[in-house]
Structure formats: C-alpha cells, structure tokens
Amino acid sequence: MRKAALSPDGRLVAMSARMTLLWDLQAGAEVTLGEARQLRAAVLVFDPTGQWLLCGSGWAMSLVDVATGQTRHAWFLPRQDEAKAAGFLADGALVYVLTQHGLLVWPLKALPEAAKKGEKVTPIATLRAPAKGEWRAVSAADDGTMLVTDMGYPDGSATLWNPHSGEVRFTQKLRGSLGGGAALSPDGKRAALLLDGALCFYDVGQELTLRHRAPLDLRRGDIATLAFDRTGQTVVWACDQEVKLWDAASGAVLASVPAKSRNHAPVATLCTLNPQLLLTVEPLALFELR
Numbered sequence: 001m002r003k004a005a006l007s008p009d010g011r012l013v014a015m016s017a018r019m020t021l022l023w024d025l026q027a028g029a030e031v032t033l034g035e036a037r038q039l040r041a042a043v044l045v046f047d048p049t050g051q052w053l054l055c056g057s058g059w060a061m062s063l064v065d066v067a068t069g070q071t072r073h074a075w076f077l078p079r080q081d082e083a084k085a086a087g088f089l090a091d092g093a094l095v096y097v098l099t100q101h102g103l104l105v106w107p108l109k110a111l112p113e114a115a116k117k118g119e120k121v122t123p124i125a126t127l128r129a130p131a132k133g134e135w136r137a138v139s140a141a142d143d144g145t146m147l148v149t150d151m152g153y154p155d156g157s158a159t160l161w162n163p164h165s166g167e168v169r170f171t172q173k174l175r176g177s178l179g180g181g182a183a184l185s186p187d188g189k190r191a192a193l194l195l196d197g198a199l200c201f202y203d204v205g206q207e208l209t210l211r212h213r214a215p216l217d218l219r220r221g222d223i224a225t226l227a228f229d230r231t232g233q234t235v236v237w238a239c240d241q242e243v244k245l246w247d248a249a250s251g252a253v254l255a256s257v258p259a260k261s262r263n264h265a266p267v268a269t270l271c272t273l274n275p276q277l278l279l280t281v282e283p284l285a286l287f288e289l290r
Helices: 110-117
Strands: 001-008 013-015 020-023 029-030 041-044 054-058 058-067 068-074 085-088 094-098 102-107 123-126 134-141 144-149 155-163 167-174 178-184 189-195 198-204 208-214 225-228 232-240 243-249 253-258 277-280 283-290
Touching: 001 041, 001 277, 013 041, 013 054, 041 085, 041 123, 054 085, 058 110, 068 110, 068 225, 085 134, 094 134, 102 110, 102 134, 134 225, 144 178, 155 178, 155 189, 189 225
Parallel strands: 178 225
Antiparallel strands: 001 013, 013 020, 020 029, 041 054, 054 058, 058 068, 085 094, 094 102, 102 123, 134 144, 144 155, 155 167, 178 189, 189 198, 198 208, 225 232, 232 243, 243 253, 277 283
C-alpha cells in the first residue's frame, strides 16, 4: 500500500498500490474509477466536499469526479517535479501541490473548466524553495495560511505563507534536521514539527515559539507523519510502530495504539467527522478518536 485517503463523510476510502482503487465502506464494494485506476498514486486526497479526488503519480496529476469516477482534468507539474504532498484549502476553492522545488496553488473551479476547453491552467501562486534547499512538508490552516518546511543543511527552516496574497509572514531557521512531518492547527495558532528526532510543539505568531519538546524513539529510516484534529487540541503522530495522540497545549501523551508496519510508516489522514476517524496506511486501518 502506497497511499490512502478517507472521504470527509467517512464513507469512501481511496487507496493506491499497483493501481488506485476507490472503496465504499457502507456498501462494501468497489466504486468504478476510469483511467485514474491505472495510476500508482503517491498522492491521494479528497476535497472538503468529497466531490473531488486528487491523484498524483510522479509529475502527473489527475482530478477525479468521485460521483462518476471520471478524470475531469489531468496535467503535468513543471520541471517534471514529483508531487510530495497535495491538498485542498478548507473552503475548497484552491488546490495545492508540494514538490521539491515549489509549492503551487490552482483555483479548483478552473481545472475542469480548462479541461472542457482544452486549455492549460497555470498556478495562481507559487512559493519557490530556497536555492540550496528543498521543500519537505506542508500543512494548511482553515484560513488558507500554509506552513511549509525546508529540509536544508545542516539546519532546516519553516515558512508561513498566505497563497491568497502571496505574503510570506516569516521564514525561520530551525537549529536541527527536520523530519518529514509538519502540522498547522485549523486556526493557524499552533504548529507541530519533527525536529532532530523530537516532536516539537510551537505557538504561531510573528515567529514560531517553542512550547514543548518530546523526544521520540525513532530508528534510522523510520518515517513519521503529523496531523492536528479538527479541534486543534490534539496532535496525531504516526510512525511505523504506533499511532500516538498528544495534547497540543501540554505536550502530554493522551493515547498510544500499536500500528506495526511491514514496510513504511502509517500515514495519518484525519477526516471531519465527529467523533473523528483516523486512517493509516501500512497497515491500512481505521481508528475512531474518542
């Protein structure tokens, strides 16, 4: 299993291994996909309405209409950059893709319209990676503010960016090596980063202010992912051994669930249900957060 995503209503699971499948949990049956089924997607994400599924394989992106299973727009990323992450802003108006060299943003509405006309859609905003670095992870708040991390060498950095205005609020050097995980709370006031083998909790203002630092038992080669729940009060951390829930205010561990992986780390995907659900990959499992 390479990637998986849970629809906002908790009904559909998209998953990718040798091909991409869409599964209806209520009906217990596969939902027909068109040409997107042939993709070995490394990026899978639903939009906030559950109407669209964004698939990324290498530098090829596809926007799939979930109701019909048909691809409504397909395009290639510039410079043949591979998609590292992707998502939709909370209002569903913009879609973004993170590559090694840039964070690119498109208006969602324009993509299927361009496909009908055979036109190319250019990004309305792009945040270029530093000349001697590369983007590592991205997370977005409900107002569209985006936190993006640069792995850098020897130290990484974090940038807070508004794609609507193009304004960079700050770029802050972080003393240490950044892991692959980065999370911004829905209200944009808190952040969590993996830094030098520790989970670090920050307040977000004109800069990142460290509140708590929790060392992690990570082995070399382990991959870990981060996400906030919808309340912004809980951070979900997943690695190839377990899934942990942390209190974002105190940095205390709330719960720990074994999630043994045969290959790589579970990928935490939070949906907007109440109570919320957590989907992990390798193993493919659905948890209820209580």
